[in-house]
Amino acid sequence: MPITEILSYGFMQRALIAGTLVAVLCAILGVFLVLRRLSLIGDGLAHVTFGSVAVLLLTRVGAQSVSLAAIPLVMLASLGILRLTDKARIYGDTAIGIVSSLGIASGVVLASVAGGFNVDLFSYLFGSILAISPMETWIAAALFLIVLVAIALYYHDLFAIIFDEELARSSGIRVAAINRLLVLLTALTVVLAMKVMGIMLISALLIFPAVTALQVARGFRSTIVIAAVCAVVSVVGGIFVSFVANLPTGGVIVLVNAVLFVAAYAFRRCKE
Template identity: 70%
Template structure:
């Protein structure tokens, strides 16, 4: 089967467009999160997303709007992480762990009450990008625009708190507001990404393109650009590879990302050895 024939399928076209949009968001936010050592927030919010999806399925919400229904709960949980860090004097990783464990526990309890894990819940756990519909694509486009516009307007503030939060605060930047913006944007991206790679693999999409780009880029802007390009390339290769070889798409995308990271890392090591 040729590439042209593969591209003739509507579900492949939707998967490529939605996957590319989500990949760019994960890459851009991933750079900020990795440099701030908050990369595991994606994993924590992914677990919360699992609980949110379990609630939606338990309440018999239309599967077509499960993603939309999960957004408020995930946004609320991301805000809870910030409040725990700020008010309860808990370190960020501990706050993430608390909210993460609560989210996964609620999901498991609801799945148990509902009679066990069903096919719908498993599709959210491990991703099913080839099943993305027109509604999911429109949601991805809207949230893509919201997240990128927010990053554009708060870019310099985000850069400031990424490298030195104390200096940013003393310079008059409202660091609490910017931290809230970053976490809320991450929450939106995590909800979107669950259809791409699944809840269990979201953190890889946030981390791998960013750490790969940091290996080769010379400036912050270039790092973001390279991370976005690597993420989109990995999604495209993962989708084509999974379709041709009949493999799980989400896992294929993550493996491609890891392969690119290892390639870049190995090349850097060889250069240093010389």
């Protein structure tokens, strides 16, 4: 099938637009999260998203509104992870584990109450980027703008706290507030990404582009740029390959990311 014909389909155009927006956001946030040693927060929040979607489907919220309705629940969970880390004196990975398992457990119990998993819930688990509606594309564009503007405004503060929290604090930066901002933006992005990647694979798009960029980049800004390029290449490439070969899109995107990571790693080793 010629590429012009593939691009002429409305569902393909929406998939490419939403996929690119999600890829850029995941890549940028992923660099901060990986260096902040919070890379699994995406996985934890995705599991909470699963619980939230189960609640919303059970309460008969329209499928078009599920993403928007899940946002406050996932944001609350992201703040819960921070609060557990601060107040309960447990490490971040443990807090993520607690919130993550609670999210999955709630989803499974609620799905059982609703009489088992239905098609809608499965579409969130494994993604269905080719089924993105025009409304969901607009929501993705709006969330993309919100997250990107917030990152641009607080870029230097975020950079300062991932370099060293104590030094950031001694520069008058409100570290707790910036940490909250980072997890809230991650929560928004995870909700945005669930239709593209599927709940099970979201964290791959947060982690892979960042670690690929870290293999080859020199400088923090260039790390972000390279991560964003890798993420867009993997998502666009994944969408085309999965469409042509009739494979699951989320899975193909992860595999493309893995190939990029191996290539970057090999490039770095050759240079050393």
